[in-house]
Amino acid sequence: DTAVSQTPKYLVTQMGNDKSIKCEQNLGHDTMYWYKQDSKKFLKIMFSYNNKELIINETVPNRFSPKSPDKAHLNLHINSLELGDSAVYFCASSQGVRSYEQYFGPGTRLTVT
């Protein structure tokens, strides 16, 4: 049983395109997150949703738009992709906000050419 799943696992696309990444968790958690891990392996939070409501939005370009249709799903849409967007994007979930133990999905490796 996969607790936190993401699709696709790999995404290769050209600059200027628009793409989406999907995330689903079956842990019954009420909070979900998107993280970006760049080539230097630094893991940085982008967004957090609690019960479908946006609670964290950390200085991310507005080309990135998260959407949470329900508390088990958090999708990430990226417009006008740039080279600097190349990274691994991890979805995570937790029960409770901010400081609680988080469980990560397998990651989506995005390469922008």
Place this chain on the structure above:
Amino acid sequence: RKEVEQDPGPFNVPEGATVAFNCTYSNSASQSFFWYRQDCRKEPKLLMSVYSSGNEDGRFTAQLNRASQYISLLIRDSKLSDSATYLCVVGGGNTPLVFGKGTRLSVIA
């Protein structure tokens, strides 16, 4: 000062060795502390929470020193399977979790 600082390593140790990692954090209001483990090209996974009194889970011992804003992880009797990057993670009441860049451990046969 970076929010969460770790020695990046790599730490190359023989099987059976004891190895310790340190981590310092800048936000004195931090309330939650964790060690995560990340294998190459995989997602981070929670290794253990860190409690004020210190805690142990098998071969792993975590310590917290709030006065010095310092967290440590001790691994005893290292196994080849312990090879990974260990991430120090800190959170506070009004701030999201902050991840350190990680310390890479290689256990050698």
